[in-house]
Amino acid sequence: MGSRLRDWVLSVIRGRRGVLASMTRAGLWTLQWPYRLAVAWRNRQFDRGVGVVGVGVPVISVGNLTVGGTGKTPFVEYLAQFLRDSGLQVCILSRGYGSDGGRNDEAMVLEENLPDVPHLQAADRVTLALTAREELAAEVLILDDGFQHRRLARTCDLVLLDATDPFGQEHCLPRGLLREPIRNLRRAHMAIISRADQVSPDELQAIRTQIQRIAPDLPIATAVHQPLELLGVAGQQQACELLAGRSVVAFCGIGNPEAFRHSLEQLGATIRAFRSFPDHHAYSRDDVADLERWVESQADADAWVLTTQKDFVKLQIESLADRPVWALRIGMGLREGEERLQALLEQVAASPSVPLPDELDEE
CATH class of the missing domain: 3.40.50 (Rossmann fold)
Incomplete structure (x- = not known):
């Protein structure tokens, strides 16, 4: 999609006025339903454990509900630095979107800022996880952009919500920017509202209220990009x-x-x-x-x-x-909830990991 067309579609999703924009939104609203059904079926399979693979070490997933930037890269850097400074052997796993066969921009940034933390990229993140465990002696894995990548079993899910557009216009793709329905936030172990300084206190409280309505017991942290x-x-x-x-x-x-x-x-x-x-x-x-x-x-x-x-x-x-x-x-700075997040990370790192399936167990 060309940049002009992309920008126009985004403006339509976000409420652009006009007859053509209204007709386009109606078409996109219809098209979201096959997507939602496919997402629901896929999640139901994973909820039943179908195709989920454990790799024998704790996995911390960092993800989001929407397409677009929520600040995952500086947050992954924050997590990796905290775990590394806690004396753990950490490895980052990612799909590598936009890499065109090589290292993508996010990997290059993380390697520049954290040269002593390995970062593996490939579509098959289960294989990457096994490589990290067996060849790099990783004690904890950070799965970048992993909330929807459910094949790799994880110990906890951390979900970032960009305060400037936390719920993707409250519609799934292509009508909105949601990768999956908002209610699936219930799978998370903590929500982190990023760019919390870029909205008013009332807007920030409204985001908190909506999160608590969806997942009443979900811990919430707020973060800023520094x-x-x-x-x-x-x-x-x-x-x-x-x-x-x-x-x-x-x-x-x-x-x-x-x-x-x-x-x-x-x-x-x-x-x-x-x-x-x-x-x-x-x-x-x-x-x-x-x-x-x-x-x-x-x-x-x-x-x-x-x-x-x-x-x-x-x-x-x-x-x-x-x-x-x-x-x-x-960099990422935590405004609220940092102690609770760090306690969760320590608990995850010390927890029994998801076991390997029988066919991958070592002799």
Whole structure:
């Protein structure tokens, strides 16, 4: 789907007005029902244990209910660092969306920020888990984007909800952005509301109320995305505070580009122009040449060019149109519920793991 068509469809899902938009929503509303039935049948099979495989070590799944960015990468980094600092051998497993056969942007970011934590990527995450246990001596596994990947048995499910759109317009794909119905949040062991600082206190309380209505006993934590530093291609590091009052042009290819824009505005940057690409965008030479022309036409002589770390690890360019390019590195900070989350992690890491099936048991 082209970027313009994608943006138009998203605007329709989110309430765009007009006859064509209304007719399109009606069609998408009808199309969501076969999808919901397929999801329900699949989940029923997994609920019965059909096809679920344990791998002999605790598995912590990090996922979400919606498509698009909820901040899983910095949260996975937070979990891996906490478990590693607790003296555990940790390994991250992921599908590798957008990798095009190699390491995807999320893997490259995690490897850059946590070089001592192995990260395995492949479609078959059961095989990855066995590899991590047998060859890397992993004591606990973090399954990235795993809430819907139920073939690998997990010890707990942590689900992120983006405060700016927590429930995907309350419709399943393609009418809304939900991967599965909201009520399936009952499978989770904790909900983490990310970007909690980007909504009002009343809006945040409304999200809490809806979660509690769906899953009354589900623990809830709130988190914010914290700008940590600016990174240069040669390993330079600059304080984020340097962006205050500075003229910048910015671009990104992430699931929630407005969150990146918001971070820059919070740091006091003056955004002269902003451009977004699809999530996991693979930048070509033509893209770089186009960005050069765009920066040249939009930026003043003193402007910096800003992008995300996910985009930067793929581009690895020092400048565009003779302006320095900097990546904004983001971390996850827990506002509420951090002690409860850490207690859950410690409990999971110490818990008996899901046993291997008979055919995989070691002699």
